[in-house]
Amino acid sequence: xxxxxxxxxxxxxxxxxxxxxxxxxxxxxxxxxxxxxxxxxxxxxxxxxxxxxxxxxxxxxxxxxxxxxxxxxxxxxxxxxxxxxxxxxxxxxxxxxxxxxxxxxxxxxxxxxxxxxxxxxxxxxxxxxxxxxxxxxxxxxxxxxxxxxxxxxxxxxxxxxxxxxxxxxxxxxxxxxxxxxxxxxxxxxxxxxxxxxxxxxxxxxxxxxxxxxxxxxxx
Amino acid sequence: xxxxxxxxxxxxxxxxxxxxxxxxxxxxxxxxxxxxxxxxxxxxxxxxxxxxxxxxxxxxxxxxxxxxxxxxxxxxxxxxxxxxxxxxxxxxxxxxxxxxxxxxxxxxxxxxxxxxxxxxxxxxxxxxxxxxxxxxxxxxxxxxxxxxxxxxxxxxxxxxxxxxxxxxxxxxxxxxxxxxxxxxxxxxxxxxxxxxxxxxxxxxxxxxxxxxxxxxxxx
DNA sequence: CAGGGAAGATACTGCCACTATCCAGTAGCT
DNA sequence: AGCTACTGGATAGTGGCAGTATCTTCCCTG
Numbered sequence: 001x002x003x004x005x006x007x008x009x010x011x012x013x014x015x016x017x018x019x020x021x022x023x024x025x026x027x028x029x030x031x032x033x034x035x036x037x038x039x040x041x042x043x044x045x046x047x048x049x050x051x052x053x054x055x056x057x058x059x060x061x062x063x064x065x066x067x068x069x070x071x072x073x074x075x076x077x078x079x080x081x082x083x084x085x086x087x088x089x090x091x092x093x094x095x096x097x098x099x100x101x102x103x104x105x106x107x108x109x110x111x112x113x114x115x116x117x118x119x120x121x122x123x124x125x126x127x128x129x130x131x132x133x134x135x136x137x138x139x140x141x142x143x144x145x146x147x148x149x150x151x152x153x154x155x156x157x158x159x160x161x162x163x164x165x166x167x168x169x170x171x172x173x174x175x176x177x178x179x180x181x182x183x184x185x186x187x188x189x190x191x192x193x194x195x196x197x198x199x200x201x202x203x204x205x206x207x208x209x210x211x212x213x214x215x216x217x218x219x
Numbered sequence: 220x221x222x223x224x225x226x227x228x229x230x231x232x233x234x235x236x237x238x239x240x241x242x243x244x245x246x247x248x249x250x251x252x253x254x255x256x257x258x259x260x261x262x263x264x265x266x267x268x269x270x271x272x273x274x275x276x277x278x279x280x281x282x283x284x285x286x287x288x289x290x291x292x293x294x295x296x297x298x299x300x301x302x303x304x305x306x307x308x309x310x311x312x313x314x315x316x317x318x319x320x321x322x323x324x325x326x327x328x329x330x331x332x333x334x335x336x337x338x339x340x341x342x343x344x345x346x347x348x349x350x351x352x353x354x355x356x357x358x359x360x361x362x363x364x365x366x367x368x369x370x371x372x373x374x375x376x377x378x379x380x381x382x383x384x385x386x387x388x389x390x391x392x393x394x395x396x397x398x399x400x401x402x403x404x405x406x407x408x409x410x411x412x413x414x415x416x417x418x419x420x421x422x423x424x425x426x427x428x429x430x431x432x433x434x435x436x437x438x
Numbered sequence: 439c440a441g442g443g444a445a446g447a448t449a450c451t452g453c454c455a456c457t458a459t460c461c462a463g464t465a466g467c468t
Numbered sequence: 469a470g471c472t473a474c475t476g477g478a479t480a481g482t483g484g485c486a487g488t489a490t491c492t493t494c495c496c497t498g
Binding site: 222223241 | 477
């Protein structure tokens with residue numbers, strides 16, 4: 001199909017399709033002449049995946065490119081899962097120093113909390129993992145706010161996070177070694193977070209409403 | 220204290236403090252003269268909260284303003300919790316039509332799945348809730364991708380989301396009617412998501428590494 | 439063989455979150 | 469009183485991101 005039909009089929013403007021090609025998110029069509037190329041179903045599917053990762057997953061164009069690159073280089077299941085896990089952007093990144101040095105105490109206290117948590121959960125992750133650094137940064141900020149995020153609290157959340165990760169991995173590995181593995185794994189690993197967030201917000205809304213209904217005092 | 224000291228104490232540039240004031244995120248200092256104002260500890264705390272909501276919570280300046288406005292209007296516990304729940308931005312918002320109409324079937328199928336889920340979980344939320352709409356949009360996109368998000372799958376995630384929401388609400392309500400309630404509730408409700416996401420990613424990393432270690436075949 | 443797409447390159451736009459500059463008007467020291 | 473560093477407020481500018489538009493060249497189709 002021609003680019004105009006690809007655009008019509010996916011609802012993505014032609015200019016945007018060209019943009020995604022430029023940015024390396026979408027492979028070029030099969031050129032049939034200097035100014036003509038043929039696109040196939042794989043382009044339709046890829047565009048849907050791009051839309052899902054950016055609008056649902058909230059990934060930037062650059063992050064989406066990185067993630068899709070790992071999809072295209074998929075070898076075996078384990079390597080693919082690991083590559084995707086590291087290609088996904090970390091939600092919290094350390095600040096640009098500046099005031100980081102001022103609070104070395106909070107920093108190391110937060111780092112200790114993270115280490116305790118990882119030990120308590122028996123998680124096997126290197127101390128250099130970007131996720132560890134992100135969590136440390138987050139705990140440092142929360143400490144500054146006097147928020148109640150002591151390790152005991154965290155463990156309860158960590159247990160639940162562990163259960164969710166197990167569900168995710170079960171699903172991602174269910175496509176074991178099939179050609180569609182990498183793509184489905186990306187969908188599971190990248191979109192599980194936003195889906196869960198939506199469910200959590202919904203559950204939160206339910207609980208808040210029940211509280212309000214239980215004792216409708218003032219007002 | 221003067222604005223320069225407020226800046227030094229929080230690590231936020233003076234220009235940014237002025238920006239937050241303009242945008243209504245930070246109340247003005249107590250003016251002591253036409254060109255001089257005095258700031259207090261509440262300004263320090265508010266700036267920390269702004270930083271936490273934007274950098275950790277990922278909220279935009281506009282969303283942060285809305286959330287902080289509900290904090291400042293806090294009356295009683297239940298109302299405050301409800302107000303915050305609705306002031307927080309919904310992660311997934313419906314697209315701008317366009318290709319929405321093309322897929323009315325997927326749309327209604329997704330809506331039916333969401334209704335089934337809410338019924339199965341016995342959640343009390345109005346069908347007009349932004350979270351319901353967001354979830355519907357997300358499921359529609361996932362259906363297009365042929366992703367495995369059938370209701371049975373979703374229920375497992377929903378149960379976990381429910382547990383998390385219960386933990387959140389317990390914490391948010393623990394500050395019951397104290398003056399700090401609203402602020403702590405915001406921290407819990409707005410930052411629980413990012414914290415959980417970080418923990419989930421960490422747990423995911425652990426699981427991926429264990430898989431890789433269990434059977435280190437090719438390489 | 440004329441006209442409408444198509445491809446690729448380049449330039450432009452709109453939004454966001456700051457950041458910098460400018461303009462008085464003090465505060466506080468001498 | 470005079471000087472200077474700093475302040476609040478207004479306004480303008482910056483850089484990054486995600487597209488969107490334009491322009492040129494080319495060539496398939498009717």
